[in-house]
Amino acid sequence: MESTSELPVSLIPNHGSWLRYLSFSLDHKVVGIQYLVTGFLFYLVGGALAGMIRTELATPISDYLSREVYNEVLTMHGTIMIFLWIVPVVNGAFGNYLIPFYVGARDMAFPRLNAVAFWMIPPAGLLLIASFFIGGASQSGWTAYPPLSLRTPALGQLIWIFSVLLLGGSSILGGINFIVTILKLRRPGLKMMQLPMYCWAMLGTSILVVLSTPVLAGTLVMLAFDIVAHTGFFNPAIGGNAVVYQHLFWFYSHPAVYIMVLPAFGLVSEILPVHARKPLFGYTTMVYSILAIVFLGLIVWAHHMFTSGTPPWMRLFFTIATSFIAVPTGIKFFNWLATLWGGKIALNSSMLFACAFIVNFVLGGITGVALAQVPFDIHVHDTYFVVAHFHYIVYGGTVFIIFSSIYHWYPKITGRMLNEPLGIIHFVFTFVGFNLCFGPQHWLGMNGMPRRVSEYDPQFTLMNQISSVGALLMALSTLPFLINVFHSAWHGRVAGDNPWRALTPEWLTSSPPPVENWKGQAPHVEHPYGYGLVETNP
Amino acid sequence: MLDWLTILTLRASVITVLVSVGLILVGLAVGQRVDMLPVQASINAPVYDELFRVLFSIGTMLFLGICGLLVYSLVRFRRQPEDFGDGAAIEGNLPLEIVWTAIPAVVVLFVGLYSYNIYERMGGMAPLADHSVMHAMPASDPGSDDRVWGGISTISGETADLTVDVTALQFAFIFHYPEGNITTGELHVPEGERVELRMKANDVIHAFWVPQFRIKQDIIPGQPTVLTFTANRPGTYPIICAELCGPYHGGMRTSVVVHDRGAFDQWLTKNTPPVA
Numbered sequence: 001m002e003s004t005s006e007l008p009v010s011l012i013p014n015h016g017s018w019l020r021y022l023s024f025s026l027d028h029k030v031v032g033i034q035y036l037v038t039g040f041l042f043y044l045v046g047g048a049l050a051g052m053i054r055t056e057l058a059t060p061i062s063d064y065l066s067r068e069v070y071n072e073v074l075t076m077h078g079t080i081m082i083f084l085w086i087v088p089v090v091n092g093a094f095g096n097y098l099i100p101f102y103v104g105a106r107d108m109a110f111p112r113l114n115a116v117a118f119w120m121i122p123p124a125g126l127l128l129i130a131s132f133f134i135g136g137a138s139q140s141g142w143t144a145y146p147p148l149s150l151r152t153p154a155l156g157q158l159i160w161i162f163s164v165l166l167l168g169g170s171s172i173l174g175g176i177n178f179i180v181t182i183l184k185l186r187r188p189g190l191k192m193m194q195l196p197m198y199c200w201a202m203l204g205t206s207i208l209v210v211l212s213t214p215v216l217a218g219t220l221v222m223l224a225f226d227i228v229a230h231t232g233f234f235n236p237a238i239g240g241n242a243v244v245y246q247h248l249f250w251f252y253s254h255p256a257v258y259i260m261v262l263p264a265f266g267l268v269s270e271i272l273p274v275h276a277r278k279p280l281f282g283y284t285t286m287v288y289s290i291l292a293i294v295f296l297g298l299i300v301w302a303h304h305m306f307t308s309g310t311p312p313w314m315r316l317f318f319t320i321a322t323s324f325i326a327v328p329t330g331i332k333f334f335n336w337l338a339t340l341w342g343g344k345i346a347l348n349s350s351m352l353f354a355c356a357f358i359v360n361f362v363l364g365g366i367t368g369v370a371l372a373q374v375p376f377d378i379h380v381h382d383t384y385f386v387v388a389h390f391h392y393i394v395y396g397g398t399v400f401i402i403f404s405s406i407y408h409w410y411p412k413i414t415g416r417m418l419n420e421p422l423g424i425i426h427f428v429f430t431f432v433g434f435n436l437c438f439g440p441q442h443w444l445g446m447n448g449m450p451r452r453v454s455e456y457d458p459q460f461t462l463m464n465q466i467s468s469v470g471a472l473l474m475a476l477s478t479l480p481f482l483i484n485v486f487h488s489a490w491h492g493r494v495a496g497d498n499p500w501r502a503l504t505p506e507w508l509t510s511s512p513p514p515v516e517n518w519k520g521q522a523p524h525v526e527h528p529y530g531y532g533l534v535e536t537n538p
Numbered sequence: 539m540l541d542w543l544t545i546l547t548l549r550a551s552v553i554t555v556l557v558s559v560g561l562i563l564v565g566l567a568v569g570q571r572v573d574m575l576p577v578q579a580s581i582n583a584p585v586y587d588e589l590f591r592v593l594f595s596i597g598t599m600l601f602l603g604i605c606g607l608l609v610y611s612l613v614r615f616r617r618q619p620e621d622f623g624d625g626a627a628i629e630g631n632l633p634l635e636i637v638w639t640a641i642p643a644v645v646v647l648f649v650g651l652y653s654y655n656i657y658e659r660m661g662g663m664a665p666l667a668d669h670s671v672m673h674a675m676p677a678s679d680p681g682s683d684d685r686v687w688g689g690i691s692t693i694s695g696e697t698a699d700l701t702v703d704v705t706a707l708q709f710a711f712i713f714h715y716p717e718g719n720i721t722t723g724e725l726h727v728p729e730g731e732r733v734e735l736r737m738k739a740n741d742v743i744h745a746f747w748v749p750q751f752r753i754k755q756d757i758i759p760g761q762p763t764v765l766t767f768t769a770n771r772p773g774t775y776p777i778i779c780a781e782l783c784g785p786y787h788g789g790m791r792t793s794v795v796v797h798d799r800g801a802f803d804q805w806l807t808k809n810t811p812p813v814a
Contacts, residue, residue: 062788062789066785067785067786067788068785070785071782071784071785071787139784139785140782141782145743145781145782147741147742147743147759148742148743148782148783148784151741151742151784152784236758236759236760236761237759237760239760240760241760241761242743242758242759242760242761243758243761276615276625277617277623277624277625278624278625278626278627278628279627279628279629280629281628281629281630281631282629282630282631282635283629283630284630285630285635285639307745307754307755307756307780308756308758309755309756309758309761309763312662315657315662316654316657319650319653319654320650323646323649323650324646326642326645326646327639327642327643327646329642330638330639330641330642331635331638331639331642333604334635334638335635337604337607337608337611338628338631338634340608340611340612340615341607341611341615342615342625342626342628343611343615343625343626344615344616344617344618344621344623344624344625345611345612345615345616345617346616346617347612347616347617355608355612358604358608359605359608362600362601362604362605363601366596366597366600366601367597369593369646369649370593370597373589373593373649373650373653373656374653374657374662375585375586375589375653375656375657375660375662376586376589376590376593376653378752378753378754379586379749379752379753379754381754381780382745382747382754382780382781383747383780443574446574446575446576446749447574447575447576447749448576448749448776448778450747450778450779450780450787450788451780451782452782452787452788453787453788454788455788455789456788457776501622529629530627531624531625531627532624532625532626532627533627533629
């Protein structure tokens, strides 16, 4: 007998109908798709807000949005993209869909908790968007630094706090579920060091989620008290300390970068070996580098605060800790390159996005090491240089991997292939648009354009217009993608069980998989990356 | 057979060495020529730009090396049509992995030590001493003495030639010169002299940034900060608020005018209010 839980089909509401995606489903695959589709809808909202920002910045004067609305838009853009698109999709969507397959289970450890975690997201997101229409959304940026966040309109700020608390709660519930599933629900005989790399990435990510998100939650509750009950935690006017908020906020929000990036590292480690027909290079060092990033990720937060009056010893400590993250990250990049070396590489849409991820992330990593150096950071902190840097990490890194993953797993999810020419058009528009949009922003920041402004010195007009054209290309890139996703769902080539001839367990079942994941016993996969070692059927 | 292998290995090593040397040369050349920063108007700026050029050189080497390897692999190892075989079943190589653990470690260590050196040359370590000395002194007025020394001072251990009190508020900077009792919205400083800004804010967090000086410091309510600099190029440069401070944040800017000593004295006398 297996120890994995059997899930009676009768427990799945609307089994087999599309209505199950609107239900309180206990099927991890349905929950994963719920996360993915919800996240993408919010991506479109966040993208529309980005379009408004780039429209305002197409001219040096503040003329398109009112200044208050502009600050609402930039706050919501950041909040939605982080908390409603990237975090739910790289963790919730792919985590829920893939982890039970990878550990050889029929579902997550706590299916009901899983459904609860997902259903916290739509109300939080709708509440955030609704705040635009009831007195205005939060205007203090996604960082909500006091005392500014205590002085902007209170209703929008409180709705923002409440939404982020809901989203953080959802994230914690998901994190606990992933940890328990990976540690306790593995098929008997499946060792930790035989798990696909995404499991290790999600284990590390979930540890970060569980350790750091409660700190953010506590901080935001204190901020809410300052607003409604006029307590003085962060209000200097009555003896509070505004910088303490920044420490607490970044204690979560720097690990949040790894919560967005580590799962992407895991996903790309699944994708590259399949399309390069090579084992993942250096499995063991990959695992240890994930653990090293988790540890270091927790002790680097104050590099966001080099101009906040931090004493020199603190600046030096956080410079060193931050710089050293480049070591485990570098190992991963060299291992991916070695995975490609000597392979038989199929350069399809999924691989194009994955390889572009390497290019973008290396550039973001180089600017990251530069920003970790206090004397360098002092000049470019809070400028467009930083905006460029973190978009190279979270968009050029994680969002590229989300698209790569969609091209890779769509055949498994729907049973049909995505159209390749449309995929390549999508890639070209995204890659060119992304680099046009964010490349020039490095120069803008170094030469004197601060972040979060709706007007700027006219000498920056040309570079801003190039950036806005790039943003337009990025917006257009979603069209071939959407056409592809909808057209292929009905008319795409039938994929079969394993179109990529992959070795990980999710491919050793039908496409789409049955509710119980495999008819019969879960397969025992000892070599998830055994290309050239294990027989794969042509 | 063995000879062939030796020749191939030798050829691979020679190519690796040549490519690495080429990368280093290209990186150095690019780093020396890069010109992406605004004019240098403080004694901090050349030191900063030296750091920038070194970081740019290292970044160019790494970026070109990694991207070159990636593109080469994608072309050289692309799948041939109708080839459904697998690539070489190599699962790892410990010596190789040690090498590429060492490369970033050495680079990071070098960058860290070098930037520490830059930080010291900018006088970054000096405020630590001042700070602890101030705390060792018996506290008189916590409001004014509990200053945090921020930014980066330009020369360590020297006292300022000119002190200016800065108040930041939504959405302006106000400069007050205790010497001469002048209050102005535009900062005027003499060339080549050490200026100390004693900065406070009463509403929200702002930041004082002069891109041509390469310095920035947040101005924080309830926690006065100090920033020192020595401007060395006469002219007018923007002062920009770099911390989101409300709807007009983008408009919160003014100028710093760097005069030669004579012109500054003239400005000082002209603007000193007559004693009533």
